[in-house]
Amino acid sequence: MFELVAFYTFAILTIVMFTITVTTKNALYALSSLAAGMIFISAFFFLLDADFLGVVQIIVYTGAVMALYAFGMMFFDSISDVEEKVANPRLTFMLSGIIALIVVVIFVAPLVGAANIPAHYPVGLGAEQYGLAVGNPQDVGMVLFTKYLIPFEVAAVMLLVAMIGGIILAGKKMDTNLSDESKDVHHHADSINTKDVK
Amino acid sequence: MMVTLNDYLVLSAILFFIGFLGAIRRKNLLMLFFATEIMLNAVNVGFAAISHFHADLTGQMFAFFIIAIAASEVAVGLGLLILWFKKKNTINLDSMQKMEG
Numbered sequence: 001m002f003e004l005v006a007f008y009t010f011a012i013l014t015i016v017m018f019t020i021t022v023t024t025k026n027a028l029y030a031l032s033s034l035a036a037g038m039i040f041i042s043a044f045f046f047l048l049d050a051d052f053l054g055v056v057q058i059i060v061y062t063g064a065v066m067a068l069y070a071f072g073m074m075f076f077d078s079i080s081d082v083e084e085k086v087a088n089p090r091l092t093f094m095l096s097g098i099i100a101l102i103v104v105v106i107f108v109a110p111l112v113g114a115a116n117i118p119a120h121y122p123v124g125l126g127a128e129q130y131g132l133a134v135g136n137p138q139d140v141g142m143v144l145f146t147k148y149l150i151p152f153e154v155a156a157v158m159l160l161v162a163m164i165g166g167i168i169l170a171g172k173k174m175d176t177n178l179s180d181e182s183k184d185v186h187h188h189a190d191s192i193n194t195k196d197v198k
Numbered sequence: 199m200m201v202t203l204n205d206y207l208v209l210s211a212i213l214f215f216i217g218f219l220g221a222i223r224r225k226n227l228l229m230l231f232f233a234t235e236i237m238l239n240a241v242n243v244g245f246a247a248i249s250h251f252h253a254d255l256t257g258q259m260f261a262f263f264i265i266a267i268a269a270s271e272v273a274v275g276l277g278l279l280i281l282w283f284k285k286k287n288t289i290n291l292d293s294m295q296k297m298e299g
Contacts, residue, residue, distance in 0.1 A: 007201045011209050018213060018236050022220030027228060034232050041239050044206070048250040050258050057242075060265050065235070065272050069228070072276040076228065076289055143255045144262070151259075155266040162270030169277025 006047055014040040027073060035066045052137040206247030213240035227279055227289040231272065238268045 017037035021030045038061040045054035144152055217240060220233030242261045249257025279289060286293050 001199075003201055004199060007205065014209075015212060015216065018216045021232050021236065022216055022224070022229075027226070030229060030232055034235065037236070038239065041243060044209075044243050045246050047201075048206075048246045050246045050249065050261075053242075053246055053258050053261055056262065056265060060269055061235075061239075065269060068272050068276055069231070072280060073228065075280050076283055139255060140258060140262075143259060148259050151263060155263055159266060159270050162273040166273035166277040169274070170280045172281070 003047060006043070010040050010043040010047075013037075014044075027076075031066065031069055031073065034069075035062050038062050038066070049136055052140045203247055203251040206251075207244055210240050210244035210247065213237075213243065216240075225291045227282075227291055230291065231275055231279075234271070235268060238264055 014037050017033045017040060020033040021037065024030050024033070039058060041061075042054040042057040045051075045057055214237050217233045217236030220236065221230060224230055224233060242264055245257040245261040245264070247257075249255060249261075282294075283289050
């Protein structure tokens with residue numbers, strides 16, 4: 001029952017968020033709703049007992065990919081027409097204050113309570129003692145580093161290549177303003193084109 | 199009443215088609231990247247669901263590799279996009295229609 005409610009709640013939320021991403025005109029809204037949708041997607045992974053995949057989803061997508069997009073968007077003009085308009089500043093102030101309070105309570109609650117939440121370290125050793133089976137991250141590690149070791153390493157090399165490629169592509173002439181040079185580039189490209197045609 | 203594999207696959211299909219719709223109708227290249235991310239995530243949900251209901255970790259492994267591929271796609275794609283924006287000062291898809299002979 002709980003699983004059913006969670007599934008449908010997150011399904012509706014994800015679909016709404018991605019629909020906003022696809023339909024909105026504002027790049028900033030698209031970015032924010034995409035990040036929200038990614039986090040809601042990770043909820044499905046937790047529902048499906050794929051704990052490690054859910055954690056990776058949050059870290060890689062909402063941590064790395066969204067940050068990369070946010071940095072990339074700073075290069076483009078797509079957010080220049082966004083106007084910050086706060087309709088009710090007092091409401092914003094109250095909401096952010098309440099949220100800050102809730103966050104503090106959440107973080108302090110385990111310290112105040114009678115027993116601390118036990119952290120199962122080292123993972124494999126104390127697990128049976130607490131009545132836990134070997135969890136999903138352990139299984140994933142077993143399979144990933146035996147059967148899928150070669151694809152794993154190939155993926156690592158691919159990420160390295162992509163990182164170097166991204167740095168070289170984006171970092172070229174980072175210190176100059178290329179909008180001034182664009183005329184030269186156009187001119188150059190045109191001359192090459194005409195040469196080729198002839 | 200339980201959530202079945204069909205529910206997850208239907209959800210995966212819906213999300214994939216939302217992303218597909220975005221890839222078709224958006225003209226902004228950044229939005230095209232967003233649509234690609236949505237499609238990759240939809241497929242990941244399907245993989246994780248099949249992995250769970252068939253009790254086989256292979257689906258999750260493929261989901262991991264898809265995440266790795268998506269990350270490198272973003273790195274290279276954004277690099278190219280920044281390069282294009284520096285040259286043409288626009289990231290509109292119509293600005294790329296220069297290939298016709």
